[in-house]
Amino acid sequence: MSPARVDSGAPTALLERAMEVLSCFDPKHSALTLTELAELTKLPMSTCHRIVGTLEQGGFLSKGSDRKFRVGTKLWTIAQHAPLSERLRESALPTLARLYEETGENVTLAVLDRGQALYVDRLVGERSIPTISRAGGHLPLHTTGVGKVLLAYQSEKAIEQYLAQPLPKPTPQSITQPDALRRDLAEVRKNGYSITRQEMTRGSGSIAVPIMRNGRCVAAVGVIVHLNRLDTNRLVSTLTDAAASIAAELDGH
Amino acid sequence: MSPARVDSGAPTALLERAMEVLSCFDPKHSALTLTELAELTKLPMSTCHRIVGTLEQGGFLSKGSDRKFRVGTKLWTIAQHAPLSERLRESALPTLARLYEETGENVTLAVLDRGQALYVDRLVGERSIPTISRAGGHLPLHTTGVGKVLLAYQSEKAIEQYLAQPLPKPTPQSITQPDALRRDLAEVRKNGYSITRQEMTRGSGSIAVPIMRNGRCVAAVGVIVHLNRLDTNRLVSTLTDAAASIAAELDGH
DNA sequence: TCTGAAACTTCCATCCCATGAAACTTTAGT
DNA sequence: ACTAAAGTTTCATGGGATGGAAGTTTCAGA
Numbered sequence A, B: 001m002s003p004a005r006v007d008s009g010a011p012t013a014l015l016e017r018a019m020e021v022l023s024c025f026d027p028k029h030s031a032l033t034l035t036e037l038a039e040l041t042k043l044p045m046s047t048c049h050r051i052v053g054t055l056e057q058g059g060f061l062s063k064g065s066d067r068k069f070r071v072g073t074k075l076w077t078i079a080q081h082a083p084l085s086e087r088l089r090e091s092a093l094p095t096l097a098r099l100y101e102e103t104g105e106n107v108t109l110a111v112l113d114r115g116q117a118l119y120v121d122r123l124v125g126e127r128s129i130p131t132i133s134r135a136g137g138h139l140p141l142h143t144t145g146v147g148k149v150l151l152a153y154q155s156e157k158a159i160e161q162y163l164a165q166p167l168p169k170p171t172p173q174s175i176t177q178p179d180a181l182r183r184d185l186a187e188v189r190k191n192g193y194s195i196t197r198q199e200m201t202r203g204s205g206s207i208a209v210p211i212m213r214n215g216r217c218v219a220a221v222g223v224i225v226h227l228n229r230l231d232t233n234r235l236v237s238t239l240t241d242a243a244a245s246i247a248a249e250l251d252g253h
Numbered sequence C: 001t002c003t004g005a006a007a008c009t010t011c012c013a014t015c016c017c018a019t020g021a022a023a024c025t026t027t028a029g030t
Numbered sequence D: 001a002c003t004a005a006a007g008t009t010t011c012a013t014g015g016g017a018t019g020g021a022a023g024t025t026t027c028a029g030a
Helices: A014-023 A034-041 A046-055 A073-079 A083-102 A145-152 A156-164 A178-190 A232-251 B014-025 B034-041 B045-057 B073-079 B083-103 B145-152 B156-164 B180-193 B232-251
Strands: A061-063 A070-073 A106-115 A118-124 A194-197 A204-213 A216-226 B062-063 B069-071 B106-113 B118-122 B193-197 B204-213 B216-227
Touching: A014 B014, A014 B045, A034 A083, A034 A216, A046 A061, A046 B014, A073 B014, A073 B073, A073 B083, A083 A106, A083 A118, A083 A216, A083 A232, A083 B073, A083 B118, A106 A145, A106 B204, A118 A145, A118 B216, A145 A156, A145 A178, A145 A194, A145 A204, A145 A216, A145 B083, A156 B193, A156 B216, A178 A194, A204 A232, A204 B034, A216 A232, B014 B034, B014 B045, B034 B045, B045 B062, B062 B145, B069 B106, B083 B106, B083 B118, B083 B216, B106 B145, B118 B145, B118 B232, B145 B156, B145 B204, B145 B216, B156 B180, B180 B193, B216 B232
Parallel strands: none
Antiparallel strands: A061 A070, A106 A118, A106 A216, A194 A204, A204 A216, B062 B069, B106 B118, B106 B216, B193 B204, B204 B216
C-alpha cells in the first residue's frame, strides 16, 4: 500500500486494451506481428497474445502466413454499416466516379472528425498525381482544400478554438498565421469554394466545395491537381455541380 | 447454486461479448438503442450498458441524439486499413468508376468470405436498377454472378463442400441442383465469365468475370442489369478489360 | 401539466476470469 | 545442427467484471 502499489499505468480494463490493440493499425502499420503489437500497446506478451487471439477468433483480426496480423473482414463488414459508409459514401460514390472521369484528377471526399479532415473516400488513377490523403486518413484542416471548407463553415467559436492551437506547417506555403487564416476562411465563405497552393504538398494545389444539408456543411468534395493544371473556373463549376448532386442524393434517401 | 448454476449461456469472456455487441450492426440494423442491443445479445442491461459505454468512449460506437447507437468513426477508420480496403478497393475503384460510366449499370466487386460472396464495393446510380447487394454485405455464391465466378475457380474439394450444404433458393430460377450447378460452373471456367438470369432477383440478370492474380482468382467484378439489357458480348468484353486493368493495378503496387 | 411505464443509469457485494511471470515450444537465421 | 528471437501455454492470485436491484430520466398519453 505504502510505497509501490501505485496504479502505475494499469488499472486498465480489458476492453480498452483490446481497442488499443486494434488502434495500432494505421496507414503506416497495416500488418503487425504479435511482438510489434505488444510493443506498441506496451502490454505483456502473454496478455497481448490472449487478446489478439480472441480478436482473431472473432474475425476482427486475421493472421497471415507471414505471422502478421491484419484487420479482419468481420471488422471491415461491421464498419461498412457506419453512417459514414452507408449514407455518405454510398450516396456520393456515383457522383465521385463521374467527377473522376470528367476531370481525370484526384478526387476526395471528407468530413470533419475530431478537429481534422477525415477522408471518407478518394479516387486516384495513374493519370493523377500522388497524394498523401487516403480513405480513412486524417489531415489538418488548414492545409487542405477540403479541410478549409469544413473549417470555414464551422461556428465562429469552433474556428477560434481551432486557430488557438499550434498549427502544423508541412510546407513553407502553409498558412499558419491565425489572421491570415481568418481572412482565407472568410474568402472561402464568400466564394463558396477553397483553394490551396502547395500548402500541403509541394507542386500540387487543390480546390474544394462544401456539401450543404439543411444549411449545414456536412462534408466537402475536392480535387487535387498539379499546380499548372489548376484551372479554377472550370473546376469550381464542375465541383459545385457534383456537390449539389451529392446533396440531392443524400436527401432523396 | 444447486438448481440453476448451469453454465446456461455464460462463462463468457468480456471481449467476446463486446464483439457480439458490435456484430449486431448489419444492413438491417444500422442504428440500435441500448435495449435493442441488450435483447439481441441477450446480455443483462447493466452489463450491456457498461460494454456499450466503453465502446462509445473508445469511439467504436457513437450515440446519436435519438439515443441510438451507430458504428463510430474510430472503428470505421481502423477498418479502412484492412487489406480489403487498402489493397483491393483502392486499386479497383478507378476502374470500377470507368466501368460504371461506360455501362451506366450497377457495378459490383466481391471476394470470397466464409463461403459467401462478400461485396467489397458497388456503384449504383439512379439509372441502374435496385439491388440487394451492398458494400459489406454477403450473398450466396450460387445465385449471383460474382458468386458463381468465385466458386468456379475454387478447388474441386471446396466446390463439393459448398454443394454438399443445403442451398438457398431465393427465386424459382435459382439453380440449386448440385449437378446443374456443376455443369454451370464448368461452363464458367470454360468461358471465363458467368451469367445469371433472375437467379437472385426477379427481372434482373448479371454477368461477372474473375480477377486473377498468380493463377488464383482473388476477386470478381460484375454488372447487374435489367434482363432485357443483358447484352452478353459487349458486357463481357468490357468486364474482361476492367478485370485485367484491376489485376495490373494490384500487381503494380 | 401531470402520471406512469419504459428506457436508461448507478450501485455494490460476490466471485469468476483476466493477469503476467515463468517455463516451454516453435521458427528462422547462421 | 545450433541458437536467439518469436510465439505459446501454464497457473496461482486478486482485482475487475458481474448482474440484480434500486434510483433516475425520458416521453407518450390523458
